[in-house]
Amino acid sequence: MQPADVNLYLVGFMGTGKSTVGRAVAQKLGFDLLDSDHEIERLQGKTIADIFAQQGEPAFRAMEREFILHGHPAERTVISCGGGLVVQPGMLELLKARGVVVCLHASIETILARTARHRNRPLLEVADPDARVRTLFAQREPIYRQSGTLILTDGRPLNDITAHVMRAWKRDAVDFVRAKA
Numbered sequence: 001m002q003p004a005d006v007n008l009y010l011v012g013f014m015g016t017g018k019s020t021v022g023r024a025v026a027q028k029l030g031f032d033l034l035d036s037d038h039e040i041e042r043l044q045g046k047t048i049a050d051i052f053a054q055q056g057e058p059a060f061r062a063m064e065r066e067f068i069l070h071g072h073p074a075e076r077t078v079i080s081c082g083g084g085l086v087v088q089p090g091m092l093e094l095l096k097a098r099g100v101v102v103c104l105h106a107s108i109e110t111i112l113a114r115t116a117r118h119r120n121r122p123l124l125e126v127a128d129p130d131a132r133v134r135t136l137f138a139q140r141e142p143i144y145r146q147s148g149t150l151i152l153t154d155g156r157p158l159n160d161i162t163a164h165v166m167r168a169w170k171r172d173a174v175d176f177v178r179a180k181a
Helices: 018-029 036-044 048-055 057-070 091-098 108-117 129-145 158-180
Strands: 008-011 032-035 077-080 100-105 149-152
Touching: 008 018, 008 091, 008 158, 018 032, 018 077, 018 158, 032 036, 036 048, 036 057, 048 057, 057 091, 091 100, 100 129, 100 158, 108 129, 149 158
Parallel strands: 008 077, 008 100, 032 077, 100 149
Antiparallel strands: none
16 A cells, blocks of 8 residues: 555544545545445435434444444545544544544534534534533543644634645655555
């Protein structure tokens, strides 16, 4: 495998820009883009909200693991990971064994503003979504901070974020290939 073929996994909390940045990076690299949540919905024939409601969060997390293990190409793919994927035990190690991991990060204020526009998230189907976001963010932030190169997306133009992600990927892809040799 060449560094230019190494997969990129974008992780981070909901509302940090993983889907938007993933699209831009995949286009620039000439890679395929897969969104783990969308792929699971496609394979299951139901929405994430329906999976959560009918089968529960543990079943969904098992589907995420299966997707990372067997549900996507081993090369030349940008994978936008669902917000909770990387916080599951063993998942960060699994991602790092399969490619470069970059974590998109934003302030809680930015995340609250972004998620308020898109409430179709099963974990926010609660009486006080803002409180739920704050609680989840506090629980998950330490894991995100150690998951890979951390790139802030607050108030930055997409092209700046994309360039930063690509620099991190290029650097880390060389190390990834060297470690596999």
